[in-house]
Amino acid sequence: MTASEKHALGEAAVERQSGHRVGVASPTATMTVSLAPEGELADCVVVIVAYNSAKEIGGLLDSLPAAADGLRLRVIVVDNDSADNTAEVVAARPWATHVPSGGNLGYSGGINVGRRTAGPTRAIAVLNPDLRLEPGSLRRLADAAQAPGAGAAVPRMLDGTGGFFPSLRREPTVLRALGDALLGGKWPSRPGVLSEMVWSRGSYERAGEVDWATGAAIVITAEADAQVGPWDDERFFLYSEETDYCRRLRQAGFAIHYIPEATARHEGGGSGAGPALVALSTISRLRYFRKYHGRFATALFVTALGFSELLRVRRPGNRRAMLALLSRRSRATLPGMSARP
Template sequence: MAEGERIDTMPLISLITINYNQAMVTCDLLESTRTLTYPRYEIIVVDNGSREDPTELIRRGNYPNVTVVVSPENLGFSGGNNLGIQYAQGDYYFLLNNDTIVTPNLLEQLLAPFYQDSTIGVTCPKIRYFDEPTIIQYAGYHPLNQYTGQTWAVGLKEPDQGQYDLPGPTFFAHGAAMLVSRAVLERAGSLDDSFFLYYEELDWSARIRRAGFQIYYQAEALIYHRESMSVGKANALKVYYHTRNRLWFMRRNVVGLPLRIFYLYYFGLALPKALIQYTLHWQPTYLKAVKDAIVWNLTHTSKQPASAVSPVEMAV
């Protein structure tokens, strides 16, 4: 906070996190927020239809500025965050996984780029693994390969030796931690509920960039992430949504020849390879998940934006 600046004139940040049958994990995150040095924020915990209402446990923790919103059903990552946004009063929305641990100056660092460039709509911190705290999970994103539908995080699984300490624009936000301005929601809309789980932040990032905003990697901000605690390392649910939403994302965001080449690659190489693997290891639930994912795409029409991502846009 600048000298002489009043707290009530500072932007309010609405930290939104989703709980699903992980009340103690969520409380670990809330406990870590006690160290935050930014003085003006609220926390909204959305319970996504858990077996047990976490409200009383969270209340007993006496965490400051926390509101618990209980959904009677699981709305997924997209729907849960959108529900939290409805209750948020902030100038900025900080979408944060419940399986993360924050660092003290996180919010100040994430806010700083917004003051420097009015075209910035989203900032994301450097993310390291909680269990391997010197190893990077995210330091920005590489551009999408529109022919294979693949992208990956910059620095993924590399030891952090300062090689990604330069902040700057990046291609996609990371769903585990993204600070979003209110202007983004006004111009680009919110997360699309159709994704439910996985690829939703990539789809949102593409729409945000088409709306004229930059997505910014803020290297001086840091969180720690317990990877894949929500769904597990590998299971049928993960196979289903990864398969379904990779296709759904491409149908919504890539057009013309690149999309046709992607179909040839995916159905001619990537998908048969996965099916062979699941058959050799005899994983019938995974085979059914793939079938269901394909059927879902065959029965759902893509609500493609008027100006879907072109090859040139994805390469700059």
């Protein structure tokens, strides 16, 4: 860390305690962040779970001031034992707090560390490090989450080039798993009973309630967070944790609102890539379904998952997923799975 960065850290600490707005020089802009002093009520606490995220996280952090549009924030970066310079990137934005988790706890585990660190707040925003939020988006989500009957809000997601990204989902069923296995992205206008994915572009143009959405960005009210409790970090190291959490939100009587006027660009790659992660996604889907359904329904769901992997078996990730479905020993070699039942 340079001398100027250390000096900025010292000044920011004083301003954070006094609740003042902190101006920070970044590589891209001079930004003003409205900070909630420690122990005082924040409008929103931003929780970002990082793992070797140095290349992505700076862009997200730099997008937050404009996205917050005056909300009083606390920004917590939970670092899951990164081996790169994630800590230094965060330190260059002294209005963000770097919290080492003590190991790679997975996405759910990291979120739970952030929740415990949050302090008093009206809402918690859970964000992937590879996002960029458009101006005003965080405020719109925080406002929408507080609407009567709501408990959470999710944004319109764009891909890294600003193009359409299908981020909305329906509750997983055997029939939907079979439909997606057979059709994938073909016939996007097919009935909702045949796809977990919401493919129709028209659905993304209007606000409304959704079953769940990709967990890259979600704002949850403090009331909903307190009632639903921790994310399930015992079953879900990575993937399907948002499916589970949103189901629990709905079961507790809270709606998840989709807000197309709030926009986030998903650069991708924040969780890495490769056959092992493709397989982990499939196994996490199985774990989710098994949590809420009996043996017979789960056996049908496993069959649908296996059929999907078989149709795509030429791809290394799908071959690895098929092996993981068939072999517990193979499943145990996936990231974060060795200590999980």
